[in-house]
Amino acid sequence: MLRVIRESEFPAVTARWVADTVEMERRPVHQRLEELHERGELERGKLSPRVVIWWIPNNEE
Template sequence: MSRNDQGEYTTRITDEDILAHFSQAGRPFQTAQSVAEQFDVDRSQAYRRLQQLADEDALEKAKVGGRAVVWWISDNDEPTSKPHEVNPDDPIFDRDTFQAGEPDDTSEKIDEVLYGDGTSGAV
């Protein structure tokens, strides 16, 4: 790493270098740590570059536990999220609907449901 005229660290690693690493490393999934080790940079710098590539839709990422995140090359031909199909035969659609303020049709009072009918000695 070198410094620019303002004294800030600069890197000579291009986005193409990082993306090429994903295809050349033999593993389609990489972590920020593995990228940092490959390019001899700090893990936080690698993470920022990977996040930038994800923001540009070149990479995708997923959290796989604790603080672990894996990255992979995005397949831009397919949408990243697919709509869920609705099954009209799902039993949830057979349930009665209600609105706030409507009387319920149960004969039990809430205290009886929560605390029993009073004859069982429930407290």
């Protein structure tokens, strides 16, 4: 998933975008993104109560 995010044309992505790109259901993708966030490999931010964006921190590029 990190590769997909790194190769994205966008600076940040949603779990739905990742799920559509890797052709998986959103829930397992979101769980994996949470795991990567907990390990410090991804950052996240809330655009609204229901929209979370994910990006790779600068030190990971």
